[in-house]
Amino acid sequence: MSASFRVLHVSDYAAAYEGAFIRQLRMLDEEIASRGGSPSAFGLTPAALAQPWAHALALDDWKLAALPPSGTNAARAAVNAIADAMHDVEPEVVHVHFGTYDLAARAALRSLRSDPRFADTKLVWHYRTALEGPVSARGPVRRLKDWIKFPRASRGVHLVVGVTNALATEAVARGVEPQRARGVVAGCDTDSFRPDLVARARVREELGLVDDDILLLHMGWTWHRKGGDLLAAALGQLTDTDGR
Incomplete structure (x- = not known):
């Protein structure tokens, strides 16, 4: 792994506590560092940037970037903010969590593909909860949204990851190509979260x-x-x- 290897995480997570999610990202960052890569970067909302765990990440040399809060009116601003973050840190991987910024990250990367620095950048969508309601219970609007996102937009995604095999299977049921879907079981850091x-x-x-x-x-x-x-x-x- 080259010293310039970097992951840009993108998420709307803004809880006051670090929780297992941030600890898992830290563990991934530690693994990247052990292989010679650079500290990770993180696109976060203003609410997240105000949290103590975000300040702690910055002290550990993570590069933090502000993203607009999610919402229809913020879609274009989110695309621009993610593209700006990519320009700043030149990541090898853009790793989007929870689904909120999936399409914005794809659009940002697509807008930069003509730049040789981003010709091989990989995009990962990572799901940690089930996707809306059950697949069998989707109404017409949900089916249309799924059709736009999963069979079509996900073609520009390197991997769609679920924290369980069942969640990866659900993504396929919504239209993700099977070869792009992976179940990667999320573990818990039992040193940080030791039973009391x-x-x-x-x-x-x-x-x-x-x-x-x-x-x-x-x-x-x-x-x-x-x-x-x-x-x-x-x-x-x-x-x-x-x-x-």
Whole structure:
């Protein structure tokens, strides 16, 4: 890997906490550095740039760029902002997370293809939650949007990554060519997110659970997008195998 190798991440993530997402990007950056590459770059919204974790990234030599908040009226501004960030850092890979800036990043890269510096730049769309509602439940408007994005626009994308094989399969069901889709299971940094036995005991006591009771939690704002169906399937398997 050359010393100039750099990844430009693009995302609307703006939570106050670093969470597993930013830690995963740091782990990727550490791997790139171990192979001789440059510190990563990150296109973020103003709300994200104000967060402590963004300041910490800057202190670690990440190149940060401001993106307009998502919205129909900001689409052209987002394309221009991503193109400007690409000019500044000349990335080998543009890695877009969560879907918000997928089309803007594709348009930005397409506008720069005539520049030899970006002739071989790779674009990656990375999905970490299910895509809207179930594929089988899509209405006409959602089907049209999917047709524009997945069978057509994704042809300019090197890889479409899902954090599970099921999510990669869902992208294919929406129109992504199978050879472009990959399931890359997202791990959790157990050093940064170590189980707290004291907190675990307190929660189980409050819920009236004994030590050997099985507890599964669903953390998400919508059942489908955060894998509620997978949780239900896991519960069924545990019940079948454990007898409880």
